[in-house]
Amino acid sequence: MTAKILAATATFGLLPESAEAARKDKKNKKDKKSKKILEEPKIEFEMPPLVDLKELDELNINAFDLEFKEDMDVREGTGAIVIHHAGLTKDMDISVPAIHDMHLGNGWAGIGYHFVIHKDGTIEQGRPLKYVGAHAYKNNLYTVGICMTGNYNMAYPPFEQTLAVEKLTAALCKKYNIKPDEYTIFGHRDLNDTSCPGEKFYPYLPQLIKNVHEVL
Numbered sequence: 659m660t661a662k663i664l665a666a667t668a669t670f671g672l673l674p675e676s677a678e679a680a681r682k683d684k685k686n687k688k689d690k691k692s693k694k695i696l697e698e699p700k701i702e703f704e705m706p707p708l709v710d711l712k713e714l715d716e717l718n719i720n721a722f723d724l725e726f727k728e729d730m731d732v733r734e735g736t737g738a739i740v741i742h743h744a745g746l747t748k749d750m751d752i753s754v755p756a757i758h759d760m761h762l763g764n765g766w767a768g769i770g771y772h773f774v775i776h777k778d779g780t781i782e783q784g785r786p787l788k789y790v791g792a793h794a795y796k797n798n799l800y801t802v803g804i805c806m807t808g809n810y811n812m813a814y815p816p817f818e819q820t821l822a823v824e825k826l827t828a829a830l831c832k833k834y835n836i837k838p839d840e841y842t843i844f845g846h847r848d849l850n851d852t853s854c855p856g857e858k859f860y861p862y863l864p865q866l867i868k869n870v871h872e873v874l
C-alpha cells in the first residue's frame with residue numbers, strides 16, 4: 659500500500675510533459691533507442707507548427723483508379739488515426755500503385771493504407787476511406803491509416819511531408835469529430851510490434867498531436 663501511494667505521488671509530482679512521456683513509456687514498452695532520441699536536442703527535425711485547418715475536401719488529394727481484388731468491408735466508425743512510414747530498405751519515395759502491387763502480393767485486397775503522403779507533401783488516396791484498411795493488425799476496423807513514404811529509422815522526414823501529415827490528421831479529426839490525443843492518434847508501434855513509423859519520427863508524435871489540437 660505504502661509503495662503504491664509513493665508511486666502515485668511520484669507520478670503526480672512530474673511535470674505535465676514528463677507525465678505524458680512516462681505514460682507513453684509504460685504503454686509502449688519503449689526500447690532504449692527511442693528513449694535516446696527523445697533525450698536528444700531537437701536540431702535536425704521539428705514538427706512545423708500547423709497554422710491553418712483545412713477541411714478534408716479542401717486538401718489536394720490525388721486519387722488513382724486502383725483495382726481491388728475483392729469486396730472490402732465498410733468501416734462502421736472512425737475513432738483513431740494510425741501513422742506509418744513505408745519503411746523500405748532505402749529511405750525513398752514510393753508511388754501508390756507500387757504500394758498497391760506490394761500489398762496485392764501480400765494476398766490483401768490491395769493497398770492497405772487510406773492515404774499516402776510523399777516527401778514533397780503530396781497527398782494521395784490509397785484504399786477508399788469508407789473501407790476497412792489493412793495497416794494495423796487487429797486495429798483496422800475503426801482506424802484510418804496514413805503512410806509517409808520514406809524510412810524514418812534512417813532519416814528525418816522533410817518539412818513538407820510532416821506539414822502535410824499534420825494537415826491531413828487535423829482534417830480527419832475534424833471530419834470524424836476525433837479529439838486528438840495519445841489514444842486517438844497512434845504511431846503504428848503503439849498498436850503492433852513494429853518500429854513503424856520509425857525511430858526518428860515517432861518521438862515527435864506528441865508534438866504533432868499538440869499542433870493538431872491547437873488548430874482544431
Ligand SMILES: [Zn+2]
Pocket residue numbers: 741742743793846852854855
Ligand atoms: Zn506501419
